[in-house]
Amino acid sequence: xxxxxxxxxxxxxxxxxxxxxxxxxxxxxxxxxxxxxxxxxxxxxxxxxxxxxxxxxxxxxxxxxxxxxxxxxxxxxxxxxxxxxxxxxxxxxxxxxxxxxxxxxxxxxxxxxxxxxxxxxxxxxxxxxxxxxxxxxxxxxxxxxxxxxxxxxxxxxxxxxxxxxxxxxxxxxxxxxxxxxxxxxxxxxxxxxxxxxxxxxxxxxxxxxxxxxxxxxxxxxxxxxxxxxxxxxxxxxxxxxxxxxxxxxxxxxxxxxxxxxxxxxxxxxxxxxxxxxxxxxxxxxxxxxxxxxxxxxxxxxxxxxxxxxxxxxxxxxxxxxxxxxxxxxxxxxxxxxxxxxxxxxxxx
Numbered sequence: 001x002x003x004x005x006x007x008x009x010x011x012x013x014x015x016x017x018x019x020x021x022x023x024x025x026x027x028x029x030x031x032x033x034x035x036x037x038x039x040x041x042x043x044x045x046x047x048x049x050x051x052x053x054x055x056x057x058x059x060x061x062x063x064x065x066x067x068x069x070x071x072x073x074x075x076x077x078x079x080x081x082x083x084x085x086x087x088x089x090x091x092x093x094x095x096x097x098x099x100x101x102x103x104x105x106x107x108x109x110x111x112x113x114x115x116x117x118x119x120x121x122x123x124x125x126x127x128x129x130x131x132x133x134x135x136x137x138x139x140x141x142x143x144x145x146x147x148x149x150x151x152x153x154x155x156x157x158x159x160x161x162x163x164x165x166x167x168x169x170x171x172x173x174x175x176x177x178x179x180x181x182x183x184x185x186x187x188x189x190x191x192x193x194x195x196x197x198x199x200x201x202x203x204x205x206x207x208x209x210x211x212x213x214x215x216x217x218x219x220x221x222x223x224x225x226x227x228x229x230x231x232x233x234x235x236x237x238x239x240x241x242x243x244x245x246x247x248x249x250x251x252x253x254x255x256x257x258x259x260x261x262x263x264x265x266x267x268x269x270x271x272x273x274x275x276x277x278x279x280x281x282x283x284x285x286x287x288x289x290x291x292x293x294x295x296x297x298x299x300x301x302x303x304x305x306x307x308x309x310x311x312x313x314x315x316x317x318x319x320x321x322x323x324x325x326x327x328x329x330x331x332x333x334x335x336x337x338x339x340x341x342x343x344x345x346x347x348x
Contacts, residue, residue: 057088059090075302093115100287109282112328115330116329137325137333141318142319144281146241146278149208149216159183169196209233297335
């Protein structure tokens with residue numbers, strides 16, 4: 001009897017010991033997952049973190065929106081580390097920067113000049129005295145052409161003819177409005193000389209069609225759908241900027257480059273002459289706090305599935321590894337930089 005009691009006692013001790021070992025192993029595993037002191041295993045755990053990505057684009061009649069939708073639906077939705085990707089229509093560059101700062105968007109399409117202002121807190125009233133601290137570059141996309149459009153029957157032949165006219169200058173606080181203001185200033189025109197109308201590309205196209213607007217500034221990769229929509233009902237005239245205005249802009253602002261848009265771009269809509277203008281660069285930026293692996297995988301997927309961008313908009317054909325860092329006005333995200341270094345693309 002005593003032997004049976006002794007065996008029972010020893011069995012209980014053994015079971016308690018096994019339970020204790022199991023608890024210790026569980027605690028050790030939890031510590032590894034947390035990444036406190038694991039000889040690098042924490043990096044592996046964090047690399048498997050899945051993120052949700054909301055892409056801020058622009059108005060539905062611009063270039064950002066179709067490209068952003070293609071990225072979300074056809075490219076990033078199947079990328080490792082990305083559990084969900086969606087694109088939303090926005091007020092474009094300035095709004096996108098502000099929403100990224102607020103944590104609402106993890107990726108945005110934006111003009112390179114506006115990105116520079118946002119990160120450095122310079123020039124635009126929206127950013128003066130404050131900075132967007134969580135923005136990092138992913139890739140340069142394509143040149144964005146400044147297009148000053150009117151109708152063939154408006155009687156407007158040059159930028160000087162805008163005085164006294166109703167002119168759409170973009171959504172208030174947008175990148176387009178910033179550019180419109182700079183172009184007008186370079187031509188010696190202020191908002192006091194015109195009636196500025198703050199609206200997006202689609203509304204501007206409608207205003208030109210129904211006669212409530214005389215002209216509109218549109219900044220986007222040509223051909224821009226808002227101008228094509230206008231051309232479906234009226235002959236369009238996209239004005240050239242005078243040489244001195246172009247010179248003033250390119251000497252005053254480093255991000256402007258001189259650009260010629262062929263008349264063929266809008267020939268089907270009434271355009272008869274080549275368009276001399278300026279351009280900025282559209283870039284894709286991400287929240288700097290996104291995991292390196294997620295940004296690396298998205299950058300890689302974008303260039304390996306570029307045909308989806310080409311199908312979404314003509315400007316998709318301008319996106320290439322060779323120009324991926326040209327015009328990038330802010331620091332690259334480490335995940336994007338890692339991919340470019342592997343592909344032999346300069347990240348300096």
